[in-house]
Amino acid sequence: xxxxxxxxxxxxxxxxxxxxxxxxxxxxxxxxxxxxxxxxxxxxxxxxxxxxxxxxxxxxxxxxxxxxxxxxxxxxxxxxxxxxxxxxxxxxxx
Amino acid sequence: xxxxxxxxxxxxxxxxxxxxxxxxxxxxxxxxxxxxxxxxxxxxxxxxxxxxxxxxxxxxxxxxxxxxxxxxxxxxxxxxxxxxxxxxxxxxxxxxxxxxxxxxxxxxxxxxxxxxxxxxxxxxxxxxxxxxxxxxxxxxxxxxxxxxxxxxxxxxxxxxxxxxxxxxxxxxxxxxxxxxxxxxxxxxxxxxxxxxxxxxxxxxxxxxxxxxxxxxxxxxxxxxxxxxxxxxxxxxxxxxxxxxxxxxxxxxxxxxxxxxxxxxxxxxxxxxxxxxxxxxxxxxxxxxxxxxxxxxxxxxxxxxxxxxxxxxxxxxxxxxxxxxxxxxxxxxxxxxxxxxxxxxxxxxxxxxxxxxxxxxxxxxxxxxxxxxxxxxxxxxxxxxxxxxxxxxxxxxxxxxxxxxxxxxxxxxxxxxxxxxxxxxxxxxxxxxxxxxxxxxxxxxxxxxxxxxxxxxxxxxxxxxxxxxxxxxxxxxxxxxxxxxxxxxxxxxxxxxxxxxxxxxxxxxxxxxxxxxxxxxxxxxxxxxxxxxxxxxxxxxxxxxxxxxxxxxxxxxxxxxxxxxxxxxxxxxxxxxxxxxxxxxxxxxxxxxxxxxxxxxxxxxxxxxxxxxxxxxxxxxxxxxxxxxxxxxxxxxxxxxxxxxxxxxxxxxxxxxxxxxxxxxxxxxxxxxxxxxxxxxxxxxxxxxxxxxxxxxxxxxxxxxxxxx
Numbered sequence: 176x177x178x179x180x181x182x183x184x185x186x187x188x189x190x191x192x193x194x195x196x197x198x199x200x201x202x203x204x205x206x207x208x209x210x211x212x213x214x215x216x217x218x219x220x221x222x223x224x225x226x227x228x229x230x231x232x233x234x235x236x237x238x239x240x241x242x243x244x245x246x247x248x249x250x251x252x253x254x255x256x257x258x259x260x261x262x263x264x265x266x267x268x269x
Numbered sequence: 270x271x272x273x274x275x276x277x278x279x280x281x282x283x284x285x286x287x288x289x290x291x292x293x294x295x296x297x298x299x300x301x302x303x304x305x306x307x308x309x310x311x312x313x314x315x316x317x318x319x320x321x322x323x324x325x326x327x328x329x330x331x332x333x334x335x336x337x338x339x340x341x342x343x344x345x346x347x348x349x350x351x352x353x354x355x356x357x358x359x360x361x362x363x364x365x366x367x368x369x370x371x372x373x374x375x376x377x378x379x380x381x382x383x384x385x386x387x388x389x390x391x392x393x394x395x396x397x398x399x400x401x402x403x404x405x406x407x408x409x410x411x412x413x414x415x416x417x418x419x420x421x422x423x424x425x426x427x428x429x430x431x432x433x434x435x436x437x438x439x440x441x442x443x444x445x446x447x448x449x450x451x452x453x454x455x456x457x458x459x460x461x462x463x464x465x466x467x468x469x470x471x472x473x474x475x476x477x478x479x480x481x482x483x484x485x486x487x488x489x490x491x492x493x494x495x496x497x498x499x500x501x502x503x504x505x506x507x508x509x510x511x512x513x514x515x516x517x518x519x520x521x522x523x524x525x526x527x528x529x530x531x532x533x534x535x536x537x538x539x540x541x542x543x544x545x546x547x548x549x550x551x552x553x554x555x556x557x558x559x560x561x562x563x564x565x566x567x568x569x570x571x572x573x574x575x576x577x578x579x580x581x582x583x584x585x586x587x588x589x590x591x592x593x594x595x596x597x598x599x600x601x602x603x604x605x606x607x608x609x610x611x612x613x614x615x616x617x618x619x620x621x622x623x624x625x626x627x628x629x630x631x632x633x634x635x636x637x638x639x640x641x642x643x644x645x646x647x648x649x650x651x652x653x654x655x656x657x658x659x660x661x662x663x664x665x666x667x668x669x670x671x672x673x674x675x676x677x678x679x680x681x682x683x684x685x686x687x688x689x690x691x692x693x694x695x696x697x698x699x700x701x702x703x704x705x706x707x708x709x710x711x712x713x714x715x716x717x718x719x720x721x722x723x724x725x726x727x728x729x730x731x732x733x734x735x736x737x738x739x740x741x742x743x744x745x746x747x748x749x750x751x752x753x754x755x756x757x758x759x760x761x762x763x764x765x766x767x768x769x770x771x772x773x774x775x776x777x778x779x780x781x782x783x784x785x786x787x788x789x790x791x792x793x794x795x796x797x798x799x800x801x802x803x804x805x806x807x808x809x810x811x812x813x814x815x816x817x818x819x820x821x822x823x824x825x826x827x828x829x830x831x832x833x834x835x836x837x838x839x840x841x842x843x844x845x846x847x848x849x850x851x852x853x854x855x856x857x858x859x860x861x862x863x864x865x866x867x868x869x870x871x872x873x874x875x876x877x878x879x880x881x882x883x884x885x886x887x888x889x890x891x892x893x894x895x896x897x898x899x900x901x902x903x904x905x906x907x908x909x910x911x912x913x914x915x916x917x918x919x920x921x922x923x924x925x926x927x928x929x930x931x932x933x934x935x936x937x938x939x940x941x942x943x944x945x946x947x948x949x950x951x952x953x954x955x956x957x958x959x960x961x962x963x964x965x966x967x968x969x970x971x972x973x974x975x976x977x
Contacts (some may be wrong), residue, residue: 179488260473
């Protein structure tokens with residue numbers, strides 16, 4: 176749980192940058208084609224609290240029309256996300 | 270989420286502490302029951318209580334992430350379950366095995382709590398030995414080292430397939446809406462779901478039902494809920510038991526649905542992954558489920574409140590508070606008492622008729638302050654059973670070692686004593702009990718020959734007498750040997766004579782290094798102890814008395830003040846200063862006549878009822894200017910310290926107070942002859958006299974005078 180408070184402002188800033196993007200019709204149209212990638216290669220461990228924060232972040236991106244994708248996710252982490260039930264919230268099930 | 274090198278446990282420490290304390294309590298409870306059994310098997314209630322303790326430790330360890338602690342407790346509870354189901358007969362040898370298992374769990378606990386060394390081989394050995402009992406139905410003394418290499422899961426208490434009751438497969442749908450601060454509490458949902466998974470086939474789906482605005486979101490608050498589906502032969506009680514420490518009743522909904530009906534049914538949200546699978550899946554996985562059920566079959570019928578690790582109402586009616594917080598509260602109430610005294614003193618100079626209302630209110634304030642002080646002081650009081658409870662096992666093991674038969678009786682277990690005193694009294698009591706076991710109680714043959722019951726008795730009795738707590742350690746052994754003690758005293762050059770009363774002779778055993786034991790054993794006999802007992806008790810402002818009768822036994826009585834934080838004292842004046850003399854050491858006060866005053870070796874003594882009592886002029890001891898230097902014009906306060914008397918010369922007696930003791934050392938430095946200080950109603954500091962050290966100072970002064 177410790178890391179989530181540190182990560183929070185970073186994620187909030189990223190979300191701001193996405194929501195602050197040009198909202199022209201063209202941009203709206205293209206946004207669904209933009210698929211931000213969330214690189215988890217630097218993450219060594221996480222728990223349900225971390226999953227929840229990531230899920231909320233992805234949900235907010237979805238609401239903005241962006242479909243985020245997790246990359247560099249090890250099998251161990253996939254299994255952990257599955258055991259915590261966050262597959263759907265983290266877009267791991269299509 | 271956590272990055273490399275970050276410590277993931279910092280915030281969990283305060284919650285871990287709660288687990289550590291609860292775990293220690295469960296272990297103590299388990300040990301207490303086990304040692305009370307003797308050769309008699311436990312009754313159902315006792316067995317349940319031991320099981321409950323093991324089960325609670327395992328549950329807590331799993332939730333707080335101390336998985337290693339679940340290993341021994343798991344096999345232990347499996348074995349207890351077999352005994353409970355009469356599948357394995359109970360034997361006396363199992364008590365030792367269970368006690369050893371408790372020791373191993375204690376070691377693991379100390380490892381997590383204090384960073385103490387944890388011996389993995391001890392854990393493996395006890396696990397294998399417990400498992401061997403499960404497998405063979407009897408305690409095996411030696412450990413099959415080959416088994417140590419087996420993975421833990423192979424050794425867990427899995428019932429053979431033939432023994433597993435054929436139970437219908439059920440599908441449970443659960444909706445788990447945890448407390449928002451579940452993450453802050455350090456609950457590990459991975460462990461929780463992992464334990465559920467051991468019951469059968471589990472699917473978990475997390476849902477963020479109403480996602481808050483990101484910027485307004487507290488990332489450490491749980492906003493998720495979980496939908497879980499479990500296909501299992503376990504019961505709803507089994508499932509609820511896993512959530513026992515995590516969810517209140519309204520936070521977990523469990524619904525059993527027939528396996529056929531489960532197919533295709535979805536929870537309210539658009540969750541489809543969490544649905545039950547078909548019966549065929551259930552059957553296909555029956556082996557896994559059966560294995561899991563076999564492991565947890567003992568968890569049946571746990572619906573009753575308080576049964577099998579469930580928290581009872583009693584547990585919820587108390588809260589744990591750090592000692593430092595209580596001490597802070599006591600300190601603050603002490604300050605309040607002083608302020609109230611100041612107000613009362615100021616108001617004392619005001620006309621009681623004109624200020625009648627003020628005086629009435631101040632009286633009310635005084636009553637309320639006293640009540641508050643007593644209530645707060647009572648928070649620090651804890652039952653002496655905390656100390657007494659450690660002796661049954663010690664007595665049991667020492668009796669076995671010494672080849673003696675001993676029964677330990679405790680009386681007044683609920684007598685309450687200040688927590689600080691409880692910690693300090695443990696060592697002296699331990700020493701006294703060991704002495705009883707080793708020296709006082711005779712071997713069964715000797716007892717038989719003396720016409721006594723071969724089973725000796727040690728009684729620990731606690732009671733409150735006035736403002737003091739009296740603890741007796743009584744044995745029905747051989748009693749103290751007067752001749753032997755006198756001979757030993759003469760041998761060691763300690764002044765003693767045949768004319769001494771029994772009481773005086775018994776006091777000789779408190780001399781440093783004094784021992785009448787014929788042989789030194791690893792239990793006692795080295796002569797290191799009784800002097801330490803006396804010193805420890807005296808450091809708590811306590812007294813030790815001995816009564817003994819040859820052939821019948823000995824009674825050692827320890828008398829302690831109820832608390833160390835407040836003191837009943839008499840304020841006296843010397844010059845411009847005020848001192849507090851503890852009331853419990855005062856015999857009387859008197860104004861001597863010229864006829865009663867004598868001088869021996871140049872020192873003044875007063876003749877009181879046949880005794881010549883030395884006079885201690887306080888002004889001399891503290892190098893002060895006094896108004897009265899002639900004892901005939903002042904007041905002598907007679908004090909008694911362990912039978913030794915002295916007369917303290919003061920200018921005047923002032924008042925009787927209940928004073929709050931403040932440490933001088935913390936705020937200034939150690940002052941000889943004092944036990945602390947207090948703040949009086951007029952705001953001035955008064956030193957509290959330490960009568961023990963006053964006598965010491967007088968003796969030192971006398972020695973110096975002689976040598977000069």
